[in-house]
Each structure stands twice: as C-alpha cells, then as structure tokens.
Amino acid sequence: MSCLILSACATKKVSKSQMEGDVYTGTDTVEYLASGVPDRVFFATNESVLTTASRETLRKQAAWLRKNSTINIVLEGHADERGTREYNLALGERRANAAKDYLMTYGISSSRISVISYGKERPVDSGSNPLSWSKNRRSVTVKAN
Amino acid sequence: MIFRYLLIIIILFPIKAFALIEVDITRGNLSPLPIAVSPLSIDEKSKESFKNILKKKNIGAEISKVVENNLKQSGLFNPLNKDAFLQKPDIAHLKPRFEDWALIKAQALITGKVTNVDGKLRVEFRLWDVLAAKEMIAIAFTTVPDNWRRVGHIITDKVYERLTGEKGYFDTRIIYVAEEGPKVQRVKKLAIMDQDGFNTKYLTLGNELVLTPRFNPTNQMVTYLSYFRNLPRVYLLDIETGKQEVVGDFPGMTFAPRFSPDGKKIIMSFAKDGNSDIYTMDLESRIVQRITNHPSIDTSPSYSPDGKYIAFNSDRSRYQQIYVMKSNGSNVKRISFGKGLYGTPVWSPRGDLIAFTKLHKGKFYIGVMRTDGSGERLLTENFYQEAPSWSPNGRVLIFYRETKTDSKGEGFSAKLWSIDLTGYNERQVTTETDASDPSWSSLLSN
Numbered sequence: 001m002s003c004l005i006l007s008a009c010a011t012k013k014v015s016k017s018q019m020e021g022d023v024y025t026g027t028d029t030v031e032y033l034a035s036g037v038p039d040r041v042f043f044a045t046n047e048s049v050l051t052t053a054s055r056e057t058l059r060k061q062a063a064w065l066r067k068n069s070t071i072n073i074v075l076e077g078h079a080d081e082r083g084t085r086e087y088n089l090a091l092g093e094r095r096a097n098a099a100k101d102y103l104m105t106y107g108i109s110s111s112r113i114s115v116i117s118y119g120k121e122r123p124v125d126s127g128s129n130p131l132s133w134s135k136n137r138r139s140v141t142v143k144a145n
Numbered sequence: 146m147i148f149r150y151l152l153i154i155i156i157l158f159p160i161k162a163f164a165l166i167e168v169d170i171t172r173g174n175l176s177p178l179p180i181a182v183s184p185l186s187i188d189e190k191s192k193e194s195f196k197n198i199l200k201k202k203n204i205g206a207e208i209s210k211v212v213e214n215n216l217k218q219s220g221l222f223n224p225l226n227k228d229a230f231l232q233k234p235d236i237a238h239l240k241p242r243f244e245d246w247a248l249i250k251a252q253a254l255i256t257g258k259v260t261n262v263d264g265k266l267r268v269e270f271r272l273w274d275v276l277a278a279k280e281m282i283a284i285a286f287t288t289v290p291d292n293w294r295r296v297g298h299i300i301t302d303k304v305y306e307r308l309t310g311e312k313g314y315f316d317t318r319i320i321y322v323a324e325e326g327p328k329v330q331r332v333k334k335l336a337i338m339d340q341d342g343f344n345t346k347y348l349t350l351g352n353e354l355v356l357t358p359r360f361n362p363t364n365q366m367v368t369y370l371s372y373f374r375n376l377p378r379v380y381l382l383d384i385e386t387g388k389q390e391v392v393g394d395f396p397g398m399t400f401a402p403r404f405s406p407d408g409k410k411i412i413m414s415f416a417k418d419g420n421s422d423i424y425t426m427d428l429e430s431r432i433v434q435r436i437t438n439h440p441s442i443d444t445s446p447s448y449s450p451d452g453k454y455i456a457f458n459s460d461r462s463r464y465q466q467i468y469v470m471k472s473n474g475s476n477v478k479r480i481s482f483g484k485g486l487y488g489t490p491v492w493s494p495r496g497d498l499i500a501f502t503k504l505h506k507g508k509f510y511i512g513v514m515r516t517d518g519s520g521e522r523l524l525t526e527n528f529y530q531e532a533p534s535w536s537p538n539g540r541v542l543i544f545y546r547e548t549k550t551d552s553k554g555e556g557f558s559a560k561l562w563s564i565d566l567t568g569y570n571e572r573q574v575t576t577e578t579d580a581s582d583p584s585w586s587s588l589l590s591n
Contacts, residue, residue: 123329
C-alpha cells in the first residue's frame with residue numbers, strides 16, 4: 001500500500017515539474033537541430049501564444065539559422081487529440097505561423113520557411129492524459145534540405 | 146456503374162388499404178413493431194443457377210436476412226424468430242394465413258419470391274398487414290445478380306417508408322477513413338461500404354494521409370483532404386472512375402470541404418499566415434469566392450439544404466462556437482451559447498436542425514439544436530467523439546468515437562457509431578478496420 005502511494009507521488013512530481021500551467025516544459029520528446037538548439041516549442045490548450053521559454057528556443061533557432069544560411073526549414077504545427085479534427089488543423093497552422101513570425105522578426109527570411117499543419121494526426125505521445133497532450137501541442141522546426 | 150443496371154418495375158400499385166400499423170419514429174421506440182420476414186421463396190432451378198453465380202446456397206434466404214438485419218438495426222422493428230413460422234415461404238407469398246402469423250404476434254409480414262429470368266435476378270415482395278389481413282405493398286425488381294444486397298436494402302426502404310410515412314435510409318453507402326497502425330503513426334485510407342457494413346472497398350492505398358471525405362448529393366463524387374506530396378489540399382474523387390484532382394490552386398492548406406446541396410460548389414477553409422477563412426469554389430467555372438474574412442479560425446462550414454445559409458465554427462469569441470450566416474457571408478450570428486466549446490455543425494437534410502460536437506468539462510457530446518441555437522439536446526456523451534453526419538432522411542446520425550489509452554499509451558481505437566435523433570438506439574457500425582470521419586450518402590435509388 002505504501003509502495004503504491006509512493007509511486008503515485010513520484011509520478012505526480014515528475015508531471016508537475018514537466019509542465020507549467022498546461023504547457024510542457026520537459027525535454028522528453030525534444031530533438032536538437034544543433035548542440036543547444038531545441039527543435040520544438042510547446043503551447044497551452046487552444047492557444048498559439050509563444051511562452052517565454054518558446055521565444056528563447058526560437059531565438060536560438062534564429063541564431064543557428066543565421067549562421068547556416070543555406071538551410072531551409074519546415075515548421076510543423078500540431079494539436080492534441082482533445083479537439084475536433086478540422087479545428088485542430090487550423091490551430092496547428094496557427095501555431096506553426098506563430099513560430100514563423102517570431103523567426104522572421106529575428107531576421108530569418110520567409111522564403112526559407114515553409115509551414116505545414118498536421119492537426120492532431122501526428123502525436124508524439126500516445127497517452128490520453130494532460131502530460132501526453134502537452135507534449136503533442138507543439139510546433140517542430142525540421143530541416144528541409 | 147453497376148447501379149445503372151438496376152431496373153425497378155412496379156407490377157402492382159400499393160393498394161390503398163386502411164393502415165392499422167403505424168410506426169412512430171419521432172420518439173424513442175421502446176416497443177419495436179413485431180414483424181415476420183419470411184425467407185423469400187425460390188424455385189430449385191433458380192436456386193441452383195444463383196448458387197453458381199453468387200456462391201450462396203439460397204439467395205432468397207440471404208436477401209431476407211439483409212432485410213431482417215436492416216429492420217432490427219433501425220430499432221423500430223422486432224423481426225421474429227423464423228423457427229416459429231408455420232407457413233411455407235412460397236405459400237405465404239401467395240396467400241398468407243393471417244391467423245398463423247397473428248398467433249406468433251406478427252403485426253406485419255414480408256414475403257417474396259426470387260427467380261432467374263434470363264440470367265437476371267428477379268425479386269418480388271409483398272408487405273402484409275396481419276391484423277387487417279391486407280396487402281400493403283407489392284413490388285418486383287429485376288437486376289444483375291451481383292446487386293442482391295441492394296435489393297434487400299430497397300425492400301427495407303419500401304417497408305420503412307410504408308410503415309413510418311418517411312423515406313428510408315437503407316439503400317445508402319458510407320464513405321469513411323479506414324485507420325490502421327499505432328496511434329503515433331496511423332495509416333489512413335479512404336474506404337466506402339454499404340450502410341450495413343458490407344461491400345467495403347478501399348479507394349486509396351494509404352501512401353498519404355487522407356481525412357474528412359464527404360459525398361456529393363449525387364453520390365458519384367467525393368471531396369476530401371489529402372496530404373499528397375505533403376501539401377494538404379482539398380481533392381475531388383470520382384468513385385466510379387477513380388479519377389482524383391486537386392480543387393483550386395491555393396497557396397496554402399485547404400481543408401474541411403463539403404459540397405453545396407446542388408453539388409455544384411465546394412465550400413472549404415483556406416489557411417494562410419495562421420488564419421483560416423471560408424471559401425467556395427464553383428466546380429464548373431472554377432471561380433473562387435471568399436465567404437468570411439476574419440482574423441479568427443473559421444472552419445467546418447456546412448450549407449443549409451436550401452443553400453441559403455452556412456453554419457460554421459469560429460473562435461472569434463475566443464473559444465470555438467457555432468455561427469450561422471447567409472451564403473454570401475453576410476449576417477453572421479452566433480447560435481451556440483451553452484457551456485463548453487461547440488464545433489462541426491452539420492445541417493440536417495430536413496433543414497430544421499443542426500447536429501454538432503460539444504466539448505465540456507473533458508467530455509465530448511454529439512447533439513442537435515435548432516438553427517437559431519434554441520432547443521439544444523445532447524444525444525450521447527463519451528471520452529472522445531465528433532463529426533456527426535446525417536442519414537438522408539434526417540433520423541439517424543453517424544459519427545466516430547475514439548477510446549482513451551491506458552497509462553502505457555495502449556488500447557487506442559477509433560470506431561463508427563450511430564444514434565437515432567431521439568437519443569435511443571446507439572449502435573456501433575461494423576467496419577473491417579478502425580474507422581473515422583464517416584459521411585452518409587443520399588439514397589442511391591428513389
């Protein structure tokens with residue numbers, strides 16, 4: 001019994017430390033475009049506003065893209081499974097464009113960026129719980145060449 | 146193509162009998178009408194010939210099984226156990242002994258006869274009012290043998306119409322997205338099947354992601370979203386020829402397509418720079434018209450059956466809600482004001498109701514409201530379900546439902562379900578694979 005309680009506590013602690021509000025702040029699913037340059041940013045439910053952490057990530061991406069001026073990118077926008085399919089397609093597109101706009105203000109030409117939304121079609125985490133959903137609400141920067 | 150070969154010959158007009166039997170479909174039917182479906186009789190010679198062609202031992206019995214299953218699934222009828230039938234099928238078809246049928250509590254009786262006429266399948270059937278001891282319908286069909294299931298569906302439609310006073314929905318098909326593979330890497334194909342789950346055909350191979358297929362009211366064409374070459378665009382597919390083409394030349398994602406009620410236009414969303422608005426394209430002139438122009442997400446448009454109005458969902462009030470506007474985009478009015486988020490409005494073919502998906506406190510609902518937003522009624526609650534599509538008579542909704550995964554992320558499934566407008570008769574619709582995004586065709590024959 002005590003074992004059960006302990007493990008329950010441990011799980012809770014982990015998920016708490018990986019989310020702020022309902023925005024994912026962990027690194028489980030994150031890949032790196034280059035050393036120290038995370039490839040993705042996360043969003044709150046139904047939101048496309050960039051958090052402070054997201055803006056920091058995108059500034060790192062912008063700096064890296066300025067140094068590697070031959071690289072083009074695709075921004076892939078995603079939503080969690082808790083919304084209607086069509087609305088989520090639009091939401092994913094809106095999220096990817098929020099990231100695109102930010103990169104552009106840091107000097108990345110729009111001609112180097114394309115955007116695609118997958119809505120809820122390509123989750124990275126198959127769980128049906130708030131932590132899994134938070135990992136799936138994301139915009140991922142992928143090298144196009 | 147096959148459907149054009151179906152000839153319907155009415156040999157006898159229904160006698161205007163004083164109908165004692167009546168099925169009320171406006172309320173949840175808690176005591177379905179007891180009906181006896183006598184196996185269609187067949188002579189030995191015809192039986193042998195169809196056995197060779199169709200690989201069915203007794204095609205007469207098979208057709209009556211289709212009818213029986215349809216009637217049962219409707220929730221309005223209770224097909225009686227054949228073991229209790231006293232009269233032989235061939236004799237019952239000529240002259241039923243009504244006392245025998247009344248004895249087993251049948252109120253209605255279906256009889257029929259199958260023959261092979263020059264290689265064609267000829268089916269005649271009769272519907273009898275057991276208590277009034279009268280014939281209600283007598284019809285004969287001649288068609289290619291391969292069409293035998295459709296004959297069963299058409300018989301059901303005739304019986305349903307005669308007994309409920311409304312058109313049926315059995316000679317119809319469902320187009321949907323067949324799903325396979327792990328949740329994080331689903332493979333999706335367009336699939337089409339008869340309304341009762343038979344005759345499934347796959348229309349795409351699964352090489353690219355496909356979503357949200359919808360029928361044209363004339364049934365030959367389907368519009369859907371495809372990620373072909375990683376460019377999400379609205380496509381048009383001719384089911385009979387298999388020919389596909391992209392709709393319009395938009396510099397970005399187009400999605401959420403539907404046909405106008407006359408089948409001449411496609412209405413859809415176009416996403417550009419993070420903003421989705423609603424557009425139409427005339428399929429003949431290819432003229433594109435912008436319908437909404439708002440910085441919010443406007444999507445999931447659906448025309449009223451007279452083509453004068455469009456329902457859609459928008460987050461212009463910050464959260465996803467349902468709006469109605471004139472078909473030129475003017476007079477936008479929000480109609481959903483209940484607690485929660487509202488999406489996927491779909492106008493009933495009768496024009497009086499809008500079906501929708503609602504999310505409230507972590508649960509998803511399928512519901513209906515009047516077109517001004519009043520009279521909201523939630524039909525079913527679940528962990529996840531959305532995308533209702535109406536049966537052509539506006540009495541049944543089909544939608545898809547997804548299951549919650551366990552702590553390891555296992556146990557995901559997506560299935561089609563149907564429910565009556567009354568909120569009763571909720572049923573899973575059988576599909577060969579997992580399935581989502583169903584769209585119900587109109588009646589194939591009228």
